Amino acid sequence: xxxxxxxxxxxxxxxxxxxxxxxxxILAADKDISYDExxxxxxxxxxxxxxxxxxxxxEDFDKxxxxxxxxxxxxxxxxxxxxxNVFGQxxxxxxxxxxxxxxxxQYPLKDSSIVKGAEKFNTLIEKYFPNNNVFxxxxxxxxxxxxxxxxxxxxxxxxxxxxxxxxxxxxxTYINIFDSLDEDDYYNTDLHWSQDKVLEVANTLAKxxxxxxxxxxxxxxxxxxxxxxxxxxxxxxxxxxxxxxxxLTSEGMDNWVVKKLDEKNPIVDExxxxxxxxxxxxxxxxxxxxxxVFLHGANPIITIENGNNPExxxxxxxxxxxxxxxxxxLVEGYSKVTLIDLRYITADIMGQYIDxxxxxxxxxxxxxxxxxxxxxxxx
Amino acid sequence: MLFSSITFLxxxxxxxxxxxxxxxxxxxxxxxxxASIFFYFWGEPVYSLLMLFTITSGYVHxxxxxxxxxxxxxxxxxxSSVVISLALLGVFKYTDFFIETxxxxxxxxxxxxxxxxxxxxxxxxxxxxSYTIDLYRGNAKVQKSWLNFATYVSLFPQLxxxxxxxxxxxxxxxxxxxxxxEFVAQGSSRFIIGxxxxxxxxxxxxxxxxxxxxxxxxxxxxxxxxxxxxxxxIYFDFSGYSDMAIGLGKIFGFDFLENFNYPFISKxxxxxxxxxxxxxxxxxxxxxxxxxxxxxxxTMRWILxxxxxxxxxxxxxxxxxxxxxxxxxxxxxxxxxxxxxxxxLAKLPKFVSYIYTxxxxxxxxxxxxxxxxxxxxxTIGGLFGAGGVPLISQSAIYYLKxxxxxxxxxxxxxxxxxxxxxxxxNQSGETAKNIMNIVEILFVGxxxxxxxxxxxxxxFNPFLYFRF
Numbered sequence: 001x002x003x004x005x006x007x008x009x010x011x012x013x014x015x016x017x018x019x020x021x022x023x024x025x026i027l028a029a030d031k032d033i034s035y036d037e038x039x040x041x042x043x044x045x046x047x048x049x050x051x052x053x054x055x056x057x058x059e060d061f062d063k064x065x066x067x068x069x070x071x072x073x074x075x076x077x078x079x080x081x082x083x084x085n086v087f088g089q090x091x092x093x094x095x096x097x098x099x100x101x102x103x104x105x106q107y108p109l110k111d112s113s114i115v116k117g118a119e120k121f122n123t124l125i126e127k128y129f130p131n132n133n134v135f136x137x138x139x140x141x142x143x144x145x146x147x148x149x150x151x152x153x154x155x156x157x158x159x160x161x162x163x164x165x166x167x168x169x170x171x172x173t174y175i176n177i178f179d180s181l182d183e184d185d186y187y188n189t190d191l192h193w194s195q196d197k198v199l200e201v202a203n204t205l206a207k208x209x210x211x212x213x214x215x216x217x218x219x220x221x222x223x224x225x226x227x228x229x230x231x232x233x234x235x236x237x238x239x240x241x242x243x244x245x246x247x248l249t250s251e252g253m254d255n256w257v258v259k260k261l262d263e264k265n266p267i268v269d270e271x272x273x274x275x276x277x278x279x280x281x282x283x284x285x286x287x288x289x290x291x292x293v294f295l296h297g298a299n300p301i302i303t304i305e306n307g308n309n310p311e312x313x314x315x316x317x318x319x320x321x322x323x324x325x326x327x328x329x330l331v332e333g334y335s336k337v338t339l340i341d342l343r344y345i346t347a348d349i350m351g352q353y354i355d356x357x358x359x360x361x362x363x364x365x366x367x368x369x370x371x372x373x374x375x376x377x378x379x
Numbered sequence: 380m381l382f383s384s385i386t387f388l389x390x391x392x393x394x395x396x397x398x399x400x401x402x403x404x405x406x407x408x409x410x411x412x413x414a415s416i417f418f419y420f421w422g423e424p425v426y427s428l429l430m431l432f433t434i435t436s437g438y439v440h441x442x443x444x445x446x447x448x449x450x451x452x453x454x455x456x457x458x459s460s461v462v463i464s465l466a467l468l469g470v471f472k473y474t475d476f477f478i479e480t481x482x483x484x485x486x487x488x489x490x491x492x493x494x495x496x497x498x499x500x501x502x503x504x505x506x507x508x509s510y511t512i513d514l515y516r517g518n519a520k521v522q523k524s525w526l527n528f529a530t531y532v533s534l535f536p537q538l539x540x541x542x543x544x545x546x547x548x549x550x551x552x553x554x555x556x557x558x559x560x561e562f563v564a565q566g567s568s569r570f571i572i573g574x575x576x577x578x579x580x581x582x583x584x585x586x587x588x589x590x591x592x593x594x595x596x597x598x599x600x601x602x603x604x605x606x607x608x609x610x611x612x613i614y615f616d617f618s619g620y621s622d623m624a625i626g627l628g629k630i631f632g633f634d635f636l637e638n639f640n641y642p643f644i645s646k647x648x649x650x651x652x653x654x655x656x657x658x659x660x661x662x663x664x665x666x667x668x669x670x671x672x673x674x675x676x677x678t679m680r681w682i683l684x685x686x687x688x689x690x691x692x693x694x695x696x697x698x699x700x701x702x703x704x705x706x707x708x709x710x711x712x713x714x715x716x717x718x719x720x721x722x723x724l725a726k727l728p729k730f731v732s733y734i735y736t737x738x739x740x741x742x743x744x745x746x747x748x749x750x751x752x753x754x755x756x757x758t759i760g761g762l763f764g765a766g767g768v769p770l771i772s773q774s775a776i777y778y779l780k781x782x783x784x785x786x787x788x789x790x791x792x793x794x795x796x797x798x799x800x801x802x803x804x805n806q807s808g809e810t811a812k813n814i815m816n817i818v819e820i821l822f823v824g825x826x827x828x829x830x831x832x833x834x835x836x837x838x839f840n841p842f843l844y845f846r847f
Contacts, residue, residue, distance in 0.1 A: 006816040007564035013824050014567040015396075021831075022393040053424050058380075065385040069835050079832035087583075090781035108595045108774075153777050237836075 024070040031068065036076075036234045038288040041067040076237040084238075090152065095235050098150045101188045102232040102240065106141050107153040110372050114160055117374035118167020121364050124318070124379060125171045128351055129362050132316075134172035135209055136364040138164065138371060139322045141191065145183035155368055164371070172364070175208040177201045189240055190230020191369070192291050195325040196222055196246040202329035209361050211333025214309060218332050220248040225285050225293070247280050247293060247325075252332055255307035260299045261345075272301060272353045279304070279328055294324035300345035301354070304328070304337045311335065314360040318342060320370045334361070343370075346378040380421040382623045383577050385834060391418065399631060400558075408530040408553065411631060415533035419498070422539075426497040429467065430533060436463050437507035438528045444514050445521035457515035461508060468504045471497055476698035499539030501695055503532055505662055510546035512666055519547050527553045536627035540620045542638035542658035549633055556632035566629030568823050573622025575826045578833050580792065581615035583785045584608045588748075590778055598772035602761035604779060604786075606741040609748050611789040614642065617656070643793045646732040647721060648712045648739055659695070663688050685710050696747070701755060705746045712739060 001009075031041050045051065045060035052058070069075065083089045090096060094105040125134050138161065147154035157178075165174055185197035193201075199220075206212040228245035259274035266273055277296060284292035295302055298321065306312070312335040317323050319339050331337050340350055356362070370376060380387045395414040402410055420427045440460035447453040475491040482489055510528075513519035522528040531553055537544050591597075591605040621638035628635045638658050645651035652660050671684040686707070693706015712720075724732045742759060749755035761768055779786075791797065805812050 001813050001816040001820075003561075003816065006820060007560045009820050010564040010567055010823060011560055013820065014563075014571075014827075017824075017827055017831075018389065018393040018396070021389045025389060055422070055424065058386075058421050062384055062386050065390065066835060069385055069389075072835060075832045075835040078828070079836040082829060082832065086784075088781075088784050090777065108593065111595075151777065151780070153774060 021070065025065070025068065028068070028070045033288060034067075034072070034234075035288065036073050036237060038231050038234045073237060080237045093235070095232060096152055097236060097240075098146050098152075100241060101142075101146060101183065101186075102236045103142050103146060103152075104191065104232060104235070105147070105153050106143055106155055106369055106372060109155045109160055111159070111163060113372050113374045114163040115167050117366075117371050117377065118164055120374060120377055120379035121168060121318075122171050124347060125362075127347075128356050131358040132356060132360045132362050133209070134362045134364075135175055135205075136164075136168060136172045137175040137177050137205065139193075139320075139365065139367040140178050140181060141368045142183055142186040144178065144368070145181070145186075155372065157368070160368065160371065172362075173208065175205055177204050180204045187228065187230050187243055187245075189228070189233030189236075189243055190291060191232060191367075192230065192322060192325065194246055195248055195294065195329070196220075198326055199329060202326060205363070205365075206330060206333055209315070209333070209363070211312075211330070211361075214312070214333040215330065218250050218252065218329075220250050223247050223249055223280075225282065225290075228285075228290055230291060231289060245285065245290060245293060248328070249280075250332075252306075252308045253279060253328070256331060257305040257307070258295070259303045259305075260296060261301040263299065263344075266300075267353070274301070274303065291321065291324070295327070295339070297321070297324065298341060298344060299339075300341050301350070302339040304331050304339075306331050306335055306337070308332060309335050314338065314357060316340060316354075316356060316360065316362045318362070318364045318366070320365075320367050322367050323365055326365075342377040342379060344378075380418050382620065382627075383574060383582075383830075383834060386421075388831075388834075391421075396630065407631075408526055411535075412526060412530045412533060415530070415535040415538060418535040419533065419538060423498050426495075426500075429471075429497055429500075430503060431529075433464065433467060433503060433507055434529045434532045435525070436460065437510055437532065438522070438525050440511050441514050441521050441528070442523070444511060453515060457511055460511040464504050464508050464511075468500055470494070471500055473694075473698045502541050502543055503538060505543050505659075506532055506546070508666065509543070509662065513545070513547055519550060522546075522550070522553070534628075534633070536631070536633075537624040537635060540617070540624070541656075542621050542624060542635055543662050544628075544635050544658070545662075548636055552633050558632045562632060563630050566626045566631075568819070569626030569629060570623050571626075571823050571827050571830070573619045573624075573626055574830050576615045576619030576622060576792070578830045578837070579826075580785065580789050581612050581619055582833070582837060583782070584612035584615065584789060587778055587782050587785070588612060590774075594772075594774045596772045596774035597761060598769045598775045599762065599764050600771045600779070601775035602758060602768070604775060605758070606745055606762060607786065607790075608782075610643075610737075610741045610744045611786075611793060613744055613747065614639070614793060615789060641793065641795050643737060643740070644733070644795065645736045645740075646729070647716055647724065647736055648709060649716055649721075651736060651740060652709070652713075659692070663692055667691060682714055685714055689713070701746055701749050701752055704752060704755075705743055708743055708746060 030043060032043075033040050042060065042063040044064055045057050047057060050056075051060075080092050083092050091105055096103060096105065121136065140157065141155075143152065143154040144157055146152075168174070180200045180203075181193070181198070185193050187194055202215065203212060206215050223246065225245045225247075226242065228243040229240070230243075233240050256279065258277050258279055260277050262273045262275045279295065280293055281296045282293055284290065284297060289297060291297070304327070309332060312333065314336045315330065315334040316338045317327055317340065319327070319341060320343070323339055327337055327339055338354065340354070342350070380391060382388075391414075395410070398414075399407055399410050416427060416431075419430055423430075437460065440456050440463075443456040444453050444460070447456060471494055475493065478489045478491050481487055510519060510522070510531075514521055522531070531544075531546060531549060534544070587608045588605060591601060591608070594601065618639040625635045625637070636658065638656060640654040640657065642651050642654040645654055668684060668688045671687060672680060673684065674681050676684065689706045689710030690703060691706070692709070693703045696702045696705065720735075724735060745758050746752075746755045749758065757766075760766060764770070801815070805815050
């Protein structure tokens with residue numbers, strides 16, 4: 001090809017790419033949500049003098065231009081394909097895949113976060129649970145089972161547990177569930193475990209808390225929703241096999257009353273404003289996070305009253321999202337289970353409105369990701 | 380507005396190019412000026428007025444210098460121009476540094492002004508100074524059109540991160556310049572290559588550096604990888620920006636001088652500074668070093684001249700002791716090279732000179748990247764195992780494996796090898812040249828697509844030299 005034609009082709013190509021995407025971006029309708037990325041997309045910012053002079057408008061427009069770029073998901077796939085297969089990089093923003101199992105690197109261990117977390121738990125125990133039975137356990141992320149063996153970075157779990165147990169001292173009994181899990185118990189496309197695979201975890205916890213006899217004979221029916229793609233699946237923009245989301249039901253659940261805090265109007269007449277709901281929310285499967293099927297996803301306070309065991313103890317679980325699927329498996333051991341998520345409610349407010357009673361069980365049950373970021377806990 | 384942003388690439392640039400080529404020649408500078416003001420306003424709405432003031436000050440001083448040429452007043456106006464420009468730079472860039480230094484030395488409790496640093500002020504101040512000084516010296520003709528002068532100072536391709544384009548370089552092009560398909564094609568290719576250096580190499584090395592800084596699992600290997608990464612990161616970030624500026628300039632008919640010439644193949648520090656940020660090095664040489672007497676003075680005076688120039692070079696890069704140390708580090712090395720090192724190296728095999736230079740450069744960029752001198756010394760110590768860090772760590776191995784191809788690309792890309800191979804094939808016959816033309820089109824097009832993909836799914840995208 002002669003130079004003259006090369007110049008023409010380059011100019012036409014450059015102009016076509018610039019002009020094509022300029023008009024494409026202007027003409028394409030804006031989207032509200034990226035289902036793949038599980039997040040709302042930036043919308044065209046309001047135009048006003050204050051925002052322009054403070055550069056907020058420009059910064060928001062930059063985000064808008066990125067989020068609403070035409071064929072955004074296809075661009076993300078191109079980048080991911082190139083990154084993994086040509087540049088040979090091990091992870092894409094921490095996301096890696098081993099035999100179709102997607103995970104995200106949790107690294108490094110933040111020692112101070114673990115120490116601070118133990119201090120926060122101790123503060124709660126000393127203030128609210130002097131006469132209750134306190135337990136604590138740690139949910140390993142799935143990197144614990146797949147990272148090191150496949151050459152990926154992971155947390156120093158031994159050090160994490162040592163720091164936590166040293167920090168907790170005699171405040172509570174540690175329950176080890178690391179040995180009750182393996183990599184197959186987690187979804188391939190999500191960070192969470194599958195409810196039907198954690199019965200052993202529930203049994204381990206129940207044995208330690210003395211309620212194993214009440215839960216051991218519960219029979220569950222498996223309910224399956226096909227086409228599950230978890231949050232990691234969305235962050236990994238290359239093709240993955242869809243999975244099945246399984247949720248367990250039992251006859252006894254008919255006698256449960258589930259309530260969650262009305263987050264829009266949380267306090268009414270100086271009491272928590274709880275609204276009755278269901279254990280499972282299958283309509284949430286089509287939302288941005290299908291794992292919200294379990295107990296409707298994130299909520300500061302959820303209670304499950306168990307009509308099958310009215311004389312039993314109460315259980316208070318300080319928790320993250322893993323407990324949404326696990327806690328229903330423990331309910332038959334108690335008269336009432338209360339789930340408290342301190343990422344969304346402060347300990348002071350919680351303490352004002354919840355009566356923890358005496359001789360009840362308290363379980364601090366957090367995943368390693370939250371323990372490594374305990375600044376999220378509002379204590 | 381970053382060149383490597385969707386806003387610039389797919390909103391601003393298409394509109395500006397379209398308008399620029401749609402209007403007659405006499406309106407082109409007006410389009411460029413408006414575009415440049417909008418470009419600056421996007422990132423610095425309030426400081427746009429400061430830039431307009433600087434432009435007008437430079438323009439008025441230029442007219443006055445010319446008007447009183449041959450009299451003492453001409454010199455007075457030149458000095459006035461220098462004082463005003465440097466005063467603005469001093470107030471906005473260096474006031475807090477001086478306040479904090481005074482507080483530290485005498486124990487006072489003066490409040491810093493905490494003024495935001497106007498983007499690119501170091502660059503456009505130096506450009507304005509080059510005009511008034513060259514005009515006074517008789518090396519440049521007065522610019523009678525405010526619009527043309529404003530277009531020169533504010534020209535968006537080089538406004539906020541250089542290269543420092545001297546007025547004399549583009550004076551003629553402000554009134555007469557050629558536009559052609561060839562220039563636009565060459566400019567577009569150069570722009571895309573620069574963008575690729577920034578997005579596909581510098582940003583990825585930046586991610587590696589962030590991982591190093593976050594890691595609690597340091598090792599000697601990790602420190603050395605960091606030293607290599609930060610050196611290449613700064614080079615690809617800054618030279619990528621210069622490539623983009625030169626490419627954009629070419630699209631609009633301007634010829635900017637080269638700013639880098641493979642600095643990592645330098646055989647000593649003196650050579651390095653002939654190849655690194657050439658527009659800054661020559662600026663200090665012509666406007667500070669030579670007026671001080673250059674090397675045609677006594678040895679002690681020459682050392683003083685070197686000290687002044689390199690103190691200012693460091694200080695220009697940032698109002699902090701790490702930058703001053705960085706500049707002085709080079710000053711000391713240049714003096715040592717003059718008297719000892721060059722003679723010593725001449726007796727050794729050539730590769731020793733290259734290794735010496737690369738190590739010296741890596742050390743310098745560790746200082747450049749550090750927030751404190753203590754931090755810089757800690758990192759340099761880490762290279763040699765100070766503090767008992769192990770030789771190898773799990774993190775170092777992981778990131779080395781993950782970024783190995785990026786490192787190889789960056790190291791090879793920092794040498795003239797790709798250009799040599801390109802020229803070699805191009806010159807090997809008509810058929811090979813024709814094939815290379817097709818390859819070039821596919822290469823540039825693919826790069827652009829890949830860059831867009833990385834921009835849309837990327838998070839690490841700052842430009843280092845915006846802060847200067």
